[in-house]
Every structure is written in C-alpha cells, then in structure tokens.
Amino acid sequence: MKTASAKAKGRRLQNWVRDTLLDIWQNYLTENDIRSAIMGERGEDIKMSNVAQQLIDLSIECKNVEKLNVWKAYEQCKNNTRPNETSVLVIKRNGVKRPLVVVDAEYFLKLHYKNITRKQNDE
Secondary structure (H helix, E strand, C coil): CCHHHHHHHHHHHHHHHHHHHHHHCCCCCCCCCEEECCCCCCCCCEEECHHHHHHCCEEEEEEECCCCCHHHHHHHHHHHCCCCCEEEEEEECCCCCCCEEECCHHHHHHHHHHHHHHHHHHC
C-alpha cells in the first residue's frame, strides 16, 4: 500500500471517531472543540479543546491497519495520555465494518459497574 493510501485510511478512522464524538456531544461541543490530528502530528490522534477535555476525559489513538501489534499501539496511546485521562485505542481493518476499542480492563469493568448501578438507581 502506498504511503498516501495508508495515511488516507488512517485519516478516515480518525474522522469517524471525531464525527461520532461530535454527534454524541452535539449539545455541548462544536467542530472547533474536536479535530483529527494531521498525519504525522505528534501526540494523540483526536485533538480536543479544553472544554472537550473536561467533558471527555479520554486520550484517543486510532489505528486503521491490517496487522497490528496491539500492545505496542496501546503503549503509544498511553505515552500520549495526559494525567487524569484514560488511554483509548480505536482499531479497525479492511473488511471489518465496526471499529473496536482497546481500554484497560480495570477501567472497563469499573465503567460497566457504574452503568449498572446508575440503571438500578433510575428504577
């Protein structure tokens, strides 16, 4: 695959993440609050304004490749994560319709627990 094609593929995933976040947070954030990093730009792949960072305490790295060393990619994500944020690795490859997310297992289990207890309190 040519370098330009690989970068375009990565950019598509970053744009999907950006657009999905803006759709979810449409009542609070604008296009000025969340943007895709330019290919080759240092740091996380999804750049957020201070307002967005306060609402979405995630540091997001995107990988749209056929072969992936998940551990190495997650380590890159962790290295770009600021204190008090959660590292999130979004992965996708050709032929797979939906992207997947890699997060720390303890974070995921606590998030699931909070969701269940919130539902129980709503009843």
